[in-house]
Amino acid sequence: xxxxxxRTIEWIGDANGFVRIIDQTLLxxxxxxxxxxxxxxxxxxxxxxxxxxAPAIGIAAAMGVVIGLQGHLNDFSxxxxxVCDYLATSRPxxxxxxxxIERMRCLARNLSATHAAQQIHDTLLAExxxxxxxxxxxxxxxxxxxxxxxxxxxxxxxxxxxxxxxTADHGTALAVLYAAHAQGKRLKxxxxxxxxxxxxxxxxxxxxxxxxxxVTLICDxxxxxxxxxxxIQAVIVGADRIAANGDTANKIGTYGxxxxxxxxxxxxxxxxxxxxxDLSLQSGxxxxxxxxxxxxxxxxxxxxxxxxGVTVYxxxxxxxxAALITAIITERGVIRPVTEEKVRQVxxx
Amino acid sequence: xxxxxxRTIEWIGDANGFVRIIDQTLLxxxxxxxxxxxxxxxxxxxxxxxxxxAPAIGIAAAMGVVIGLQGHLNDFSxxxxxVCDYLATSRPxxxxxxxxIERMRCLARNLSATHAAQQIHDTLLAExxxxxxxxxxxxxxxxxxxxxxxxxxxxxxxxxxxxxxxTADHGTALAVLYAAHAQGKRLKxxxxxxxxxxxxxxxxxxxxxxxxxxVTLICDxxxxxxxxxxxIQAVIVGADRIAANGDTANKIGTYGxxxxxxxxxxxxxxxxxxxxxDLSLQSGxxxxxxxxxxxxxxxxxxxxxxxxGVTVYxxxxxxxxAALITAIITERGVIRPVTEEKVRQVxxx
Numbered sequence: 001x002x003x004x005x006x007r008t009i010e011w012i013g014d015a016n017g018f019v020r021i022i023d024q025t026l027l028x029x030x031x032x033x034x035x036x037x038x039x040x041x042x043x044x045x046x047x048x049x050x051x052x053x054a055p056a057i058g059i060a061a062a063m064g065v066v067i068g069l070q071g072h073l074n075d076f077s078x079x080x081x082x083v084c085d086y087l088a089t090s091r092p093x094x095x096x097x098x099x100x101i102e103r104m105r106c107l108a109r110n111l112s113a114t115h116a117a118q119q120i121h122d123t124l125l126a127e128x129x130x131x132x133x134x135x136x137x138x139x140x141x142x143x144x145x146x147x148x149x150x151x152x153x154x155x156x157x158x159x160x161x162x163x164x165x166x167t168a169d170h171g172t173a174l175a176v177l178y179a180a181h182a183q184g185k186r187l188k189x190x191x192x193x194x195x196x197x198x199x200x201x202x203x204x205x206x207x208x209x210x211x212x213x214x215v216t217l218i219c220d221x222x223x224x225x226x227x228x229x230x231x232i233q234a235v236i237v238g239a240d241r242i243a244a245n246g247d248t249a250n251k252i253g254t255y256g257x258x259x260x261x262x263x264x265x266x267x268x269x270x271x272x273x274x275x276x277x278d279l280s281l282q283s284g285x286x287x288x289x290x291x292x293x294x295x296x297x298x299x300x301x302x303x304x305x306x307x308x309g310v311t312v313y314x315x316x317x318x319x320x321x322a323a324l325i326t327a328i329i330t331e332r333g334v335i336r337p338v339t340e341e342k343v344r345q346v347x348x349x
Numbered sequence: 350x351x352x353x354x355x356r357t358i359e360w361i362g363d364a365n366g367f368v369r370i371i372d373q374t375l376l377x378x379x380x381x382x383x384x385x386x387x388x389x390x391x392x393x394x395x396x397x398x399x400x401x402x403a404p405a406i407g408i409a410a411a412m413g414v415v416i417g418l419q420g421h422l423n424d425f426s427x428x429x430x431x432v433c434d435y436l437a438t439s440r441p442x443x444x445x446x447x448x449x450i451e452r453m454r455c456l457a458r459n460l461s462a463t464h465a466a467q468q469i470h471d472t473l474l475a476e477x478x479x480x481x482x483x484x485x486x487x488x489x490x491x492x493x494x495x496x497x498x499x500x501x502x503x504x505x506x507x508x509x510x511x512x513x514x515x516t517a518d519h520g521t522a523l524a525v526l527y528a529a530h531a532q533g534k535r536l537k538x539x540x541x542x543x544x545x546x547x548x549x550x551x552x553x554x555x556x557x558x559x560x561x562x563x564v565t566l567i568c569d570x571x572x573x574x575x576x577x578x579x580x581i582q583a584v585i586v587g588a589d590r591i592a593a594n595g596d597t598a599n600k601i602g603t604y605g606x607x608x609x610x611x612x613x614x615x616x617x618x619x620x621x622x623x624x625x626x627d628l629s630l631q632s633g634x635x636x637x638x639x640x641x642x643x644x645x646x647x648x649x650x651x652x653x654x655x656x657x658g659v660t661v662y663x664x665x666x667x668x669x670x671a672a673l674i675t676a677i678i679t680e681r682g683v684i685r686p687v688t689e690e691k692v693r694q695v696x697x698x
Binding site for chain 2: 027028029190192193194195196198201202205206209214215216217218219220221222223224225226228252253255256259260262263289297298302303304305306307308309310311312313314315318
């Protein structure tokens, strides 16, 4: 990574500054930054997926709280609640969104008895920057922990976008590839386009190319063929939620890639921060499979590609059993073999 | 099949009549017929994929020869060569195209010493209708031979379009489903959309729905998940070319589906006419993998969905080893187990 890559999200200025994001709705056609100077603009950027990926959304919301309090030093406390409640309505399911907002709200409340509004405002900005910095360091640690698993001159397949565009920087699965690349390993990365929403084609291919990695785009249906041709030595993906036994929910298509990897004797790695684990779930059976809008499949690409009224099955993610996962790479270390005992050992350590 | 389904291709009138095709470039948005009354219109319909699928192209070309000779009873012989040579330039690789044109040309030449031009013209129309009829009966036999393999109340997954739209009628893989449906079996068909060209979404979902079958469209990346959920009891696909040992080349993605089927203990069937076998090939290793235009992947859906200049790997088909194929269904019988001995036995019988 010789040149400084574009930053997914960035705070510009002091507590009266603003948030600058990459408008991801314009990728991969155009790299354009968007400055959000009001809380409404931050809300809209999250809502419209201009900024997406759970960690990046959390950072944007935390920065949105700071923006929402600008010019409200005289009604700081009621405005804090208004801003936090409002930002929490921007997306329905992203757990980092609510987590980041509550972290900001609790900090402000704890300080309110002893500190002046201006001091609290400055501290909230520092907290938002801390959330961003923690995420960046977490991604970096995942990369460092995982890079050793990627051999020199490997072909690596990835699915969806678990990259810098979803986080403060580096990403999770892609952080491992960036770290291996930085160590001088020559990699040939294959990116599944990831239907229906094409995060692989639109985002992963873009950011890998942008950072100087050798990336080849394929359709999801081609993964088996590139494996058969000996082009793939490792698969690495991110995760949405991981159960105590290591069963991993991730973007639809991940499970199929894991089955194909096993059939071709290719190691299959998951990279995710420890916050992705839900130890209250004994196994992946407890993870509900969300069904999404059929139009993502029939109309998702600029024009209608299927008959009117056709029945569509559109699960948003699937669950890969721990038995298909060679190792899970976290910021706290590598879980291998993927068993509940090892999960608890690495996360607790 | 209670109502008469739309016909992919049809001759209207006597030897001075015309060809009526479904304009498949408008599917699935609109079912519109297109009448081709000149050889140029037939050529354009083949070239522009208004009619596609190897058998359907062969029939269209044979009918195009008849049209091209209309009004040329006085210069029949030179016009025959002009028309045949011209139609052969419409598509580069469809073997049925050249086969059908040569069949028509040879018949006309054989008759030319003893018959008047008008008689030859009428005989050529009868020959074109015979090519169509042979194809229809071949499809029907495949359907009848395969229907017994599909159990009542099955979920069946198919990939690409091996259906009525590619043939005179019924298709190959879909003929099996139409026959099982006609026998009163309640099927739940899942159609892979089949990236990059979406034949599954555009054509298979359309024709199954049109003929009253219960069809659900999925993205290719969802096949593993529907298998895991127990929704699939059989997979059935067509074939582009089958080697002597049963290794089968078919649309890209087929091999991956076969691996997934085996991992889920689901039978995997190939349906194809005996003409698809290339017994000069000992195995599928001899089948070259055609690479197609990257723009099919990056721009195939009405807008650009990947970064400018990204490297793309776009194989048009893959080869499924015989070991992953439960049975091959032909018009001459069912090849099971899929071994060279059994292939030669059924095809020779």
